[in-house]
Amino acid sequence: MKKILLLLVLLFSVISFSQETIKQDSLKTVTVEGKRRGLKKSLSGTANTTVVTSKELLKAACCNLAESFETNPSIDVNFSDALTGTKQIKMLGLTSPYIMITEENIPSVRGASQAYGLSFTPGTWVESIQITKGAGSVVNGYESISGQINTELIKPLKDIPFYLNAYGSTDSRFELNTHFNKKVSDYWATSLFVHGNARVSKNDMNDDGFLDNPLGRQFNIANRWQYANPDTGWVTFLNLRFMKDEKQTGQLNFDPNRDKGTTNYWGSEINTERLDFSSKVGYIFKDMPYQSIGFQNAFSSHNQESYFGLNQYDIKQQSYYSNLIFNSIISNTMHKFATGLNFTYDKYAEFVNFADVSRIDNSVGAFFEYTYDDGDKFSYILGGRFDYHNRLGGFFTPRLHVKYNPWEKAVLRFSAGRGKRAANIFAENQNLFASSRTFSVLDTNGKVYGLNPEIAWNYGISFTQNFKLFGMNADTTVDFYRTDFQNQAVVDVMNSPQQVLFYNLKGKSYANSLQLDFNLEIIKHLNLRTAYKYYDISTDYLSGSYQRPLQAKHRFFANLEYETHIVEKGKQWKFDYTFNWLGKQQLPNTASNPHHDQLPEFSPSFSVMNAQITRTFSSTFEMYIGGENIGNYSQHKAVLGSDNPFGPTFDTSIVYAPVFGQMYYAGLRFKIK
Amino acid sequence: MILGMMLLFVALSTQAQEKKNKNAKYEFEVNGNCEQCQKRIQKAAFSVPGVKSATWNIESHQLTVFLNEEKCSVLDVKKAIAKVGHDTDGVKAEDSVYDKLHTCCKYERK
Numbered sequence: 001m002k003k004i005l006l007l008l009v010l011l012f013s014v015i016s017f018s019q020e021t022i023k024q025d026s027l028k029t030v031t032v033e034g035k036r037r038g039l040k041k042s043l044s045g046t047a048n049t050t051v052v053t054s055k056e057l058l059k060a061a062c063c064n065l066a067e068s069f070e071t072n073p074s075i076d077v078n079f080s081d082a083l084t085g086t087k088q089i090k091m092l093g094l095t096s097p098y099i100m101i102t103e104e105n106i107p108s109v110r111g112a113s114q115a116y117g118l119s120f121t122p123g124t125w126v127e128s129i130q131i132t133k134g135a136g137s138v139v140n141g142y143e144s145i146s147g148q149i150n151t152e153l154i155k156p157l158k159d160i161p162f163y164l165n166a167y168g169s170t171d172s173r174f175e176l177n178t179h180f181n182k183k184v185s186d187y188w189a190t191s192l193f194v195h196g197n198a199r200v201s202k203n204d205m206n207d208d209g210f211l212d213n214p215l216g217r218q219f220n221i222a223n224r225w226q227y228a229n230p231d232t233g234w235v236t237f238l239n240l241r242f243m244k245d246e247k248q249t250g251q252l253n254f255d256p257n258r259d260k261g262t263t264n265y266w267g268s269e270i271n272t273e274r275l276d277f278s279s280k281v282g283y284i285f286k287d288m289p290y291q292s293i294g295f296q297n298a299f300s301s302h303n304q305e306s307y308f309g310l311n312q313y314d315i316k317q318q319s320y321y322s323n324l325i326f327n328s329i330i331s332n333t334m335h336k337f338a339t340g341l342n343f344t345y346d347k348y349a350e351f352v353n354f355a356d357v358s359r360i361d362n363s364v365g366a367f368f369e370y371t372y373d374d375g376d377k378f379s380y381i382l383g384g385r386f387d388y389h390n391r392l393g394g395f396f397t398p399r400l401h402v403k404y405n406p407w408e409k410a411v412l413r414f415s416a417g418r419g420k421r422a423a424n425i426f427a428e429n430q431n432l433f434a435s436s437r438t439f440s441v442l443d444t445n446g447k448v449y450g451l452n453p454e455i456a457w458n459y460g461i462s463f464t465q466n467f468k469l470f471g472m473n474a475d476t477t478v479d480f481y482r483t484d485f486q487n488q489a490v491v492d493v494m495n496s497p498q499q500v501l502f503y504n505l506k507g508k509s510y511a512n513s514l515q516l517d518f519n520l521e522i523i524k525h526l527n528l529r530t531a532y533k534y535y536d537i538s539t540d541y542l543s544g545s546y547q548r549p550l551q552a553k554h555r556f557f558a559n560l561e562y563e564t565h566i567v568e569k570g571k572q573w574k575f576d577y578t579f580n581w582l583g584k585q586q587l588p589n590t591a592s593n594p595h596h597d598q599l600p601e602f603s604p605s606f607s608v609m610n611a612q613i614t615r616t617f618s619s620t621f622e623m624y625i626g627g628e629n630i631g632n633y634s635q636h637k638a639v640l641g642s643d644n645p646f647g648p649t650f651d652t653s654i655v656y657a658p659v660f661g662q663m664y665y666a667g668l669r670f671k672i673k
Numbered sequence: 674m675i676l677g678m679m680l681l682f683v684a685l686s687t688q689a690q691e692k693k694n695k696n697a698k699y700e701f702e703v704n705g706n707c708e709q710c711q712k713r714i715q716k717a718a719f720s721v722p723g724v725k726s727a728t729w730n731i732e733s734h735q736l737t738v739f740l741n742e743e744k745c746s747v748l749d750v751k752k753a754i755a756k757v758g759h760d761t762d763g764v765k766a767e768d769s770v771y772d773k774l775h776t777c778c779k780y781e782r783k
Contacts, residue, residue, distance in 0.1 A: 331725070
C-alpha cells in the first residue's frame with residue numbers, strides 16, 4: 001500500500017513537474033507593446049532608456065529609421081542635405097558615429113554605412129526602438145560614446161500574415177512595403193519583407209539649378225526565420241537581407257551618361273549594395289529561467305561606389321561580428337551578471353580619388369557586466385571590458401549606470417563611461433566631397449588614416465518626476481550629460497572654405513547637453529510633449545575655439561497628439577502635430593570667400609512644423625495624410641557657389657535648415673490578421 | 674521477501690529525497706494587494722538564504738520561487754513572508770504585524 005502511495009506521489013510530482021516546464025514560456029523575448037503610449041520612459045530601469053513603440057513610428061511620414069525620431073526629443077534629426085537627401089541624427093549633440101547603433105543587438109550602422117545606414121532600414125520593419133542616453137552597455141562593444149540606439153524588427157512568431165503600406169509625397173517620393181508571414185510549425189515562423197522606394201522626378205524649389213533632393217531608387221528585401229521551443233529552451237533567429245540603393249543628384253541638366261567625369265554640369269551618383277546575414281542561437285537553461293547562453297554571428301558586405309563632381313569615392317566593407325554571451329545570477333536574481341566574448345573583423349577597400357586607403361581592422365574582447373537590483377529603490381549596472389584591437393591597441397572600457405528612487409514616482413539616474421573608436425573620416429564626412437574643399441590629414445603618426453583613435457568619457461545625471469496636474473498625468477525630466485574628448489579626429493571647416501582639415505585634437509573638446517522635458521495629458525486622449533534643449537559643444541580648432549558647426553545652441557520641441565475614441569469596428573481619428581524651433585547655429589567659416597559666396601557667422605533661428613492625420617477605417621485598414629515643414633521655411637542659399645560648381649567656392653555641405661519647402665504626403669496601411 | 678523489497682524501496686526513496694534540487698521551483702499563493710506588497714513579499718523571499726528568484730504576480734497573487742533545497746525549504750520562505758505581514762496557505766502572519774501594514778496593503782484575510 002505504502003509502495004503504491006509512494007509511486008503515486010512520485011508519478012504525480014513528475015507530472016506536475018512536466019506541466020510546470022510546459023508553462024514556462026519565459027523564453028519568448030520580452031517585447032513592449034505600444035497600446036497606450038508611443039514613448040515609454042520607465043521609472044524602474046537602471047539606464048536612461050526611452051522605448052519608441054511601433055505606435056509612435058506611425059505618427060510621422062517615417063519612411064526609414066533615420067526619419068523615425070522626428071517626434072522624439074532625445075534625438076535631433078538634422079535636415080537632409082541637398083546632396084544625399086539623408087537625414088543625419090544627433091544625440092547629446094554628437095553625430096551618429098558617436099552613437100552605438102544596433103539592430104537586435106548586433107552593431108549595424110558603422111564604418112562604411114555610417115552616412116546612409118539609417119536610411120537602409122525601412123520604418124515598417126521596425127517593432128520598437130530603445131534609445132539609451134549616455135554610456136551604454138559593455139555587452140555590445142566599446143565604441144558607444146553618447147548613447148545607444150537599438151532597433152528590434154518585427155518578430156516572425158508575432159507577425160501578421162500580410163501587411164501592405166503604400167506612400168507617396170509631393171516631392172515625388174513613392175514607397176511600397178509588403179510583409180508576408182507564415183507559421184511553418186509550432187516552433188518555426190518566417191517573415192519576408194519587401195521594400196521599394198523611388199524618387200522619380202527632379203525638384204528645384206529654390207531655383208538654384210540644383211536638385212533639392214536626389215533622384216533615387218532603393219530595393220530592400222529581408223527574410224527572417226524564428227524558432228522558439230519553450231519545452232527545450234532553444235531559440236534561434238536567422239536573417240538574410242539584400243539592399244540596393246541608387247541616388248543621383250546635382251545640377252538639373254546633369255546627365256550621368258554624358259557628363260560624368262566632365263565639367264559640363266556638376267553631378268553626383270551614390271550607388272550602394274549591401275548583403276547581411278546574421279544568426280542568433282540562444283538556450284535558456286531548463287528549470288533555471290535566470291540562466292541563459294547566447295551566440296550571435298553576423299556577416300555583412302557593404303559596397304558603395306560614388307562620385308561627387310570630379311571627386312571619386314569608393315568604399316567596400318566586409319565585416320564579421322561574433323558575440324558569445326552567458327547570463328546568470330550570483331546567489332539570487334538581485335545579483336545578475338552577463339559575461340562573454342566578442343570578435344570583430346572589418347576589411348575595408350577604400351579609395352579616395354583613386355588613392356588607396358584600404359585597411360583591415362580586427363578586435364577581440366571579453367566583457368563582464370554585473371547588475372544589482374534590490375527590487376525596490378536602488379539598482380546599478382557595473383560593466384567592464386578588455387579589448388585588443390590591431391589599431392586601437394589593448395584597452396579597458398568601464399561603464400556604470402545607477403538608479404535610485406528617492407520618493408514615490410521619482411527616479412534619479414547617473415551614468416559614466418568611456419568609449420573609444422577609430423574614426424572613418426572619409427565615410428563619415430563624405431558629404432564634404434560635394435564641395436571644392438581639399439581634404440588634408442595633418443597628422444601622419446596615427447594608425448587610422450594617420451590619426452589616433454578617438455577617446456571620450458561621458459557622464460550624465462537625470463531626474464524624472466511623475467505627478468498629477470489638475471488630476472491629469474504629467475511628468476517632467478531634467479537631464480544633463482557631458483562628453484569630454486581625450487582625443488578626437490577633429491573635422492575642421494573653420495579654417496578655410498576651400499579646405500577640410502583632419503587632425504588629432506590639440507586642446508579641449510567637450511559636449512554639454514541639458515534637456516528639460518515636460519509632458520502632460522491635457523484631457524483624455526490629448527497629450528502634449530515639450531522639450532527644451534541646450535547644447536554647448538566646443539572644440540579647439542587650429543584657428544581658435546568654436547561651437548560645433550551646424551549645431552543649434554538652443555532648441556525647443558513640442559508635440560501634440562489627439563485620438564478620438566475607438567468606435568465600432570475600430571474606427572478612429574488620430575491627429576499629430578510637431579513643432580521644432582532651432583536657435584542660431586555656428587556656420588563653417590566662409591569669411592575669405594568673395595562677398596556673394598559668404599555666409600554669416602551664424603544662421604538665423606527658425607521653426608519647422610509637421611502634422612499628420614490618420615483615419616483608421618477598421619483594425620485592418622487605415623489611411624494617413626501629412627505635411628512636413630508646413631510653415632514652408634527653407635534655407636536661403638542651399639548650395640554655395642551654385643553658379644560656378646567647379647569654382648573654388650562651391651559647397652553643398654552647409655545645410656542648417658530645410659532645403660525643400662513644404663512637403664505633403666499620403667499613404668495607406670492594410671493588414672490581414 | 675516483500676518486507677525486504679519494501680525496505681529497499683523506502684531506502685531508495687529516502688535517498689532520492691536526500692538528493693536535493695539546487696533549482697527547485699515552487700509556486701504558491703501569497704495574499705496581498707498592490708505594488709508595495711509585491712516589493713515587500715519579494716524582498717522577504719530574497720532574505721532567505723538559498724532563494725534564487727522570487728516573483729509575485731499582482732493579479733494572480735501567485736509567488737514563483739526558485740530555491741536551493743540544500744540551503745532552505747519552501748517553509749522557510751513562507752515563514753519569512755508571514756513575518757512581514759502576508760499570509761500563505763501554510764503560515765499566517767501575526768495580527769500585530771498585519772495591522773501595521775499600509776492601508777492599501779491591507780488585503781482581505783482568509
